[in-house]
Structures are given as C-alpha cells and as structure tokens.
Amino acid sequence: MIADAYGEDKGGDGSARRAILSLKFAAEMAEAEGSNRITEIHVRRALAEGAVSSVPISDLRNLPRAQLLVLLAITNLSLEKGGWIPTSAVRKTYEELSFKYGEKPRGHSQFYEYLDSLEKMGLIERGKKSRRKFGHIRLVPELPPDRLKEVLDHILLDLI
Secondary structure, eight states, X not given: OHHHHHOGGGTSOOOHHHHHHHHHXXXXXXXXXXXXSOOHHHHHHHHHHHHHHHSOHHHHHTSOHHXXXXXXXXXXXXHHTOSOEEHHHHHHHHHHHHHHTTOOOOOHHXXXXXXXXXXXXXXXXXXXXXXXXXXXXXXXXXXXXXXXXXXXXXXXXXXX
16 A cells, blocks of 8 residues: 555655655554554555645745645645646636735746645656646645645635
8 A cells, every 4th residue: 555655656756765654654553552463544544644744834834825825726626626637727726716815826937836846845746748647736645635725724824
C-alpha cells in the first residue's frame, strides 16, 4: 500500500523519505494499540492522518494568499470530483475564490508558478504527457482533502 502511494511506477512521487515516515507512523500506531503486527488499517490511517501533519503549517502560512487560494481550489475540486482535475477547472475555481476573498486573480504565468511551487512542496501532482493526464492536477494521494481544507480555511480566516 505504501508503494502504491509513493512508488513512481504507481503514479507517486518516488519519495522514499515520505514512504519510510508513513511506515514508521503505521508502526507507532500498531504499537500504541498493543498489536505486534502492522495491518492494512494501520497503513491506511498512517497515510491519511500523517499527510497533513507532514506538511509544515508554517510553510503553508508563508504562502501568498493567492497561492493558498489555488491550493484551496484544487482541494475543493478534489472533494467534489476526486482524482485528476483539469487545470482549466482549477483556474476557474481559483478565480471564483479570488473574487469571494476580495483578491485580484493572478495572471496565467503566476498561476502556473504557483502550481510549480505546490508540486515542489509535495502537495500536488501534475499529469505527465506519458501518463495521459497532461493538463490535469490532483492532490497527492496520501493527502486527505477534507483535512487540508480545514487547515486552509483556518489560515485564510487568520489573513482576513
């Protein structure tokens, strides 16, 4: 399961560090429950619960408000549709959120710079031409969109 979430051959980012941290988190949960085995349930919980905590909140707080809105757009669409989302839908949702928050939407180039940065932070994945998902975006599989939305809503409220 961890290989499915992180393995490059399965669409993951190939991050051995994050895979090991998830396995460690699953082992700690199993140990806390008194289990001498790591089960699939432990791994699933580790992937879901450890994802948001593995993203430093301070890093999110340091992002520009417009970039937080791009991430919120991706998160909202992930909750609605799940899976890979067309970049055009993300852009449209971002523009709607910008107006809602009284922010002027950034231009095309800046929007794509924000996507590049979010990808480098390990929060999103962008489809590769070879995977037939070119022009699509998704949250990394181990990042639960509902919990990320809570974090983003809280940060954005603090900025108002």
